[in-house]
Amino acid sequence: AQSVSQHNHHVILSEAASLELGCNYSYGGTVNLFWYVQYPGQHLQLLLKYFSGDPLVKGIKGFEAEFIKSKFSFNLRKPSVQWSDTAEYFCAVSEAASKLTFGTGTRLQVTL
Amino acid sequence: DVKVTQSSRYLVKRTGEKVFLECVQDMDHENMFWYRQDPGLGLRLIYFSYDVKMKEKGDIPEGYSVSREKKERFSLILESASTNQTSMYLCASSPPSGRANLEQYFGPGTRLTVT
Numbered sequence: 001a002q003s004v005s006q007h008n009h010h011v012i013l014s015e016a017a018s019l020e021l022g023c024n025y026s027y028g029g030t031v032n033l034f035w036y037v038q039y040p041g042q043h044l045q046l047l048l049k050y051f052s053g054d055p056l057v058k059g060i061k062g063f064e065a066e067f068i069k070s071k072f073s074f075n076l077r078k079p080s081v082q083w084s085d086t087a088e089y090f091c092a093v094s095e096a097a098s099k100l101t102f103g104t105g106t107r108l109q110v111t112l
Numbered sequence: 113d114v115k116v117t118q119s120s121r122y123l124v125k126r127t128g129e130k131v132f133l134e135c136v137q138d139m140d141h142e143n144m145f146w147y148r149q150d151p152g153l154g155l156r157l158i159y160f161s162y163d164v165k166m167k168e169k170g171d172i173p174e175g176y177s178v179s180r181e182k183k184e185r186f187s188l189i190l191e192s193a194s195t196n197q198t199s200m201y202l203c204a205s206s207p208p209s210g211r212a213n214l215e216q217y218f219g220p221g222t223r224l225t226v227t
Contacts, residue, residue: 001171004154
């Protein structure tokens with residue numbers, strides 16, 4: 001079965017610091033990759049997605065992620081975080097049909 | 113915009129009660145999903161449905177059942193609630209065709225406490 005690892009459980013950064021959140025998956029075949037974000041008190045929403053093509057994908061609010069097939073990774077990055085980026089971030093992978101497998105999430109806290 | 117609504121934001125039930133969680137989507141999506149979200153465990157799929165009256169077990173179906181009588185509505189049923197079912201329950205839906213059906217749209221969640 002597919003598994004997704006997010007090794008950073010809780011990250012604390014100051015505003016303007018750079019962010020990189022790790023995501024690794026287990027499946028060796030064709031995958032589709034997602035990052036979702038859950039802001040405090042809000043529903044889960046899509047941040048960005050990768051299906052094929054350019055391995056560097058850009059999402060909303062200045063986020064980007066890079067798919068590295070050889071490393072089974074899809075890390076999320078942002079050059080300069082803002083206080084409003086405080087949220088929980090989930091990596092998800094789909095290998096078949098419509099099912100997604102989610103990672104355990106990373107709680108990001110941005111301090112002023 | 114896609115809208116997925118859930119019947120309650122907060123729910124408190126007693127052990128042994130039968131609990132119904134309702135989810136409605138307004139975008140004519142074929143696929144609907146129920147997850148539970150627990151700290152440190154992320155989202156785990158309970159059940160999903162590809163069409164009316166169709167259902168498939170997810171990763172943690174034990175203690176749960178589902179019903180999909182209409183395309184827009186997907187219900188999660190806890191036949192006899194237990195304290196270990198205290199959790200946040202998230203409903204999601206996705207479109208029917210192509211790779212677009214992999215992007216899921218989520219409801220606000222129902223925080224269920226079983227005492």
